[in-house]
């Protein structure tokens with residue numbers, strides 16, 4: 001949200017809003033004179049987000065179940081379109097990002113964040129701690145082959161528009177954006193045990209990788225992942241694994 005620099009009073013679309021991790025800070029940033037429209041393909045996510053809106057008593061948020069690949073709004077409807085760790089799931093290139101440029105008013109802001117793919121060409125998946133990357137990568141690639149949804153950007157790493165800062169800039173410029181700004185920053189994921197890290201991954205799309213393993217494989221791999229990560233505990237018993245996140249912002253051309 002900080003990087004998106006949403007001004008007070010802005011009208012914002014949050015694509016793939018989930019339970020509202022970005023949506024709620026966006027609602028705070030734009031204030032009562034602004035509005036945030038959250039869409040997500042999952043009814044359950046929208047249900048959770050609706051509960052969050054009610055708890056926070058937000059009057060400037062509307063939510064609906066909608067496929068972010070074909071957002072059904074008039075051209076030029078929003079001052080900003082954001083997508084926190086969501087757009088990367090389904091955008092493969094210029095054509096997939098262009099709809100968001102069209103939804104923006106002249107000079108409007110586009111901002112998105114994603115797990116960084118800059119390491120994928122070197123065989124590193126940013127969501128895996130270095131200590132277990134070699135162990136888990138083969139299973140991730142196998143699950144990508146079997147399913148190809150959440151991890152599909154990884155499956156075709158060479159053609160992934162998020163693979164390098166240069167490709168991101170080229171893609172967004174090709175989709176009609178200007179003033180592209182990209183920065184990568186580590187998000188520290190902290191856990192108290194290797195086992196807790198595994199539990200955490202079950203709450204994310206990485207669950208797909210675990211679920212597509214044979215039970216016997218899981219029984220071997222999970223204790224080894226836990227053992228390696230437990231070896232990283234600091235003096236306070238905490239394991240800190242940095243997850244590189246890429247933050248991207250751009251603008252629609254001015255009037």
Ligand SMILES: C[S@@+](CC[C@H](N)C(=O)[O-])C[C@H]1O[C@@H](n2cnc3c(N)ncnc32)[C@H](O)[C@@H]1O
Nearest residue numbers: 016017018021040041042045067068084085086
């Ligand atoms: C990793 S979560 C991120 C959620 C939230 N933006 C956040 O920062 O916590 C990705 C979200 O994208 C949603 N999603 C996946 N495919 C989608 C699509 N085609 N259209 C809209 N939402 C989608 C998922 O349901 C999920 O809520």
